[in-house]
Amino acid sequence: MNKKALILGSAALVLGGLFIIPNTISAYRGDPSIKGPDCTDERHQEMEQAFETNDYHAWNNLMQGKGKVTQVVNEGNFARFAEAHKLAEEGKMDEAKQIRTELGLGLKNGSGNGEKQGDGQGQKRGR
Secondary structure, eight states: OHHHHHHHHHHHHHHHHHHHHHHHHTSOTTOTTSOOTTOOHHHHHHHHHHHHTTOHHHHHHHHTTOSTHHHHOOTTTHHHHHHHHHHHHTTOHHHHHHHHHHHTOSOTTOOOOSOBOTTSSOOBOOO
16 A cells, blocks of 8 residues: 555646646746746846846846857847837737847747748848
8 A cells, every 4th residue: 555655646746737837837928917936026027227327247147057048149149139128018928039030039949040031941140
Protein backbone atom coordinates (compact mmCIF):
# COMPACT_ATOMS: atom_id res chain seq x y z
CA MET A 1 0.00 0.00 0.00
CA ASN A 2 2.88 2.41 0.77
CA LYS A 3 4.41 1.77 -2.63
CA LYS A 4 1.10 2.60 -4.35
CA ALA A 5 0.74 5.85 -2.34
CA LEU A 6 4.32 6.82 -3.19
CA ILE A 7 3.73 6.26 -6.91
CA LEU A 8 0.45 8.19 -6.87
CA GLY A 9 2.06 11.06 -4.93
CA SER A 10 4.96 11.24 -7.35
CA ALA A 11 2.61 11.23 -10.33
CA ALA A 12 0.57 14.05 -8.77
CA LEU A 13 3.73 16.14 -8.29
CA VAL A 14 4.82 15.60 -11.88
CA LEU A 15 1.40 16.47 -13.28
CA GLY A 16 1.15 19.53 -11.03
CA GLY A 17 4.55 20.68 -12.27
CA LEU A 18 3.43 20.35 -15.87
CA PHE A 19 0.69 22.91 -15.23
CA ILE A 20 2.56 25.33 -12.95
CA ILE A 21 5.97 25.59 -14.61
CA PRO A 22 4.79 26.72 -18.10
CA ASN A 23 2.77 29.56 -16.55
CA THR A 24 5.79 30.75 -14.58
CA ILE A 25 8.12 30.54 -17.56
CA SER A 26 5.81 32.45 -19.91
CA ALA A 27 4.93 35.13 -17.37
CA TYR A 28 6.09 38.16 -19.35
CA ARG A 29 6.27 37.61 -23.12
CA GLY A 30 6.01 41.33 -23.90
CA ASP A 31 2.85 42.17 -21.94
CA PRO A 32 3.71 44.80 -19.31
CA SER A 33 0.57 43.98 -17.32
CA ILE A 34 2.01 40.53 -16.50
CA LYS A 35 4.71 40.59 -13.86
CA GLY A 36 7.64 38.22 -14.13
CA PRO A 37 8.80 35.96 -11.30
CA ASP A 38 11.61 38.34 -10.22
CA CYS A 39 9.45 41.46 -10.18
CA THR A 40 9.57 43.69 -7.12
CA ASP A 41 8.43 47.30 -6.87
CA GLU A 42 12.04 48.48 -6.60
CA ARG A 43 13.21 46.44 -9.58
CA HIS A 44 10.19 47.56 -11.60
CA GLN A 45 11.01 51.23 -10.95
CA GLU A 46 14.66 50.68 -11.89
CA MET A 47 13.60 48.89 -15.07
CA GLU A 48 11.17 51.69 -16.00
CA GLN A 49 13.94 54.24 -15.43
CA ALA A 50 16.26 52.28 -17.72
CA PHE A 51 13.63 52.26 -20.46
CA GLU A 52 12.78 55.95 -20.05
CA THR A 53 16.42 57.05 -20.19
CA ASN A 54 17.45 54.51 -22.85
CA ASP A 55 20.06 53.13 -20.44
CA TYR A 56 21.06 49.77 -21.88
CA HIS A 57 23.72 49.15 -19.22
CA ALA A 58 21.26 49.64 -16.33
CA TRP A 59 18.74 47.34 -18.03
CA ASN A 60 21.41 44.73 -18.75
CA ASN A 61 22.60 44.79 -15.13
CA LEU A 62 19.02 44.28 -13.93
CA MET A 63 18.49 41.37 -16.33
CA GLN A 64 21.66 39.55 -15.18
CA GLY A 65 21.87 37.55 -18.41
CA LYS A 66 18.46 35.90 -17.89
CA GLY A 67 16.26 34.92 -20.79
CA LYS A 68 16.48 35.00 -24.55
CA VAL A 69 15.95 38.75 -24.48
CA THR A 70 19.47 39.25 -23.09
CA GLN A 71 20.87 37.27 -26.02
CA VAL A 72 19.01 39.38 -28.57
CA VAL A 73 18.88 42.89 -27.17
CA ASN A 74 22.18 44.74 -27.20
CA GLU A 75 23.40 48.31 -26.92
CA GLY A 76 22.79 48.85 -30.63
CA ASN A 77 19.11 47.84 -30.63
CA PHE A 78 18.10 48.72 -27.06
CA ALA A 79 16.40 51.98 -28.13
CA ARG A 80 14.14 49.97 -30.43
CA PHE A 81 13.41 47.49 -27.64
CA ALA A 82 12.60 50.38 -25.26
CA GLU A 83 10.24 51.75 -27.91
CA ALA A 84 8.42 48.41 -28.01
CA HIS A 85 8.12 48.53 -24.22
CA LYS A 86 6.64 52.03 -24.35
CA LEU A 87 4.15 51.03 -27.06
CA ALA A 88 3.05 48.00 -25.03
CA GLU A 89 2.50 50.18 -21.97
CA GLU A 90 0.34 52.48 -24.11
CA GLY A 91 -1.74 49.46 -25.13
CA LYS A 92 -0.39 49.43 -28.69
CA MET A 93 0.32 45.73 -28.56
CA ASP A 94 0.35 45.14 -32.33
CA GLU A 95 3.00 47.82 -32.87
CA ALA A 96 5.04 46.53 -29.93
CA LYS A 97 4.76 42.97 -31.23
CA GLN A 98 5.97 44.10 -34.64
CA ILE A 99 9.15 45.57 -33.12
CA ARG A 100 9.67 42.51 -30.91
CA THR A 101 9.35 40.27 -33.97
CA GLU A 102 11.76 42.49 -35.89
CA LEU A 103 14.26 42.04 -33.07
CA GLY A 104 13.69 38.26 -32.98
CA LEU A 105 11.69 38.15 -29.76
CA GLY A 106 8.34 36.62 -28.97
CA LEU A 107 8.38 34.02 -31.72
CA LYS A 108 7.00 30.69 -30.54
CA ASN A 109 9.56 28.58 -32.38
CA GLY A 110 12.48 30.79 -31.35
CA SER A 111 13.34 31.60 -34.95
CA GLY A 112 14.05 35.02 -36.25
CA ASN A 113 16.77 37.40 -35.27
CA GLY A 114 15.82 40.45 -37.25
CA GLU A 115 17.77 39.36 -40.34
CA LYS A 116 14.98 37.82 -42.40
CA GLN A 117 12.34 39.56 -44.42
CA GLY A 118 8.69 39.06 -43.59
CA ASP A 119 7.97 37.10 -46.77
CA GLY A 120 8.70 33.75 -45.11
CA GLN A 121 11.36 32.94 -47.70
CA GLY A 122 14.28 33.42 -45.36
CA GLN A 123 16.06 35.92 -47.58
CA LYS A 124 18.44 38.23 -45.79
CA ARG A 125 18.00 41.97 -46.01
CA GLY A 126 20.53 43.93 -47.94
CA ARG A 127 22.94 45.70 -45.65
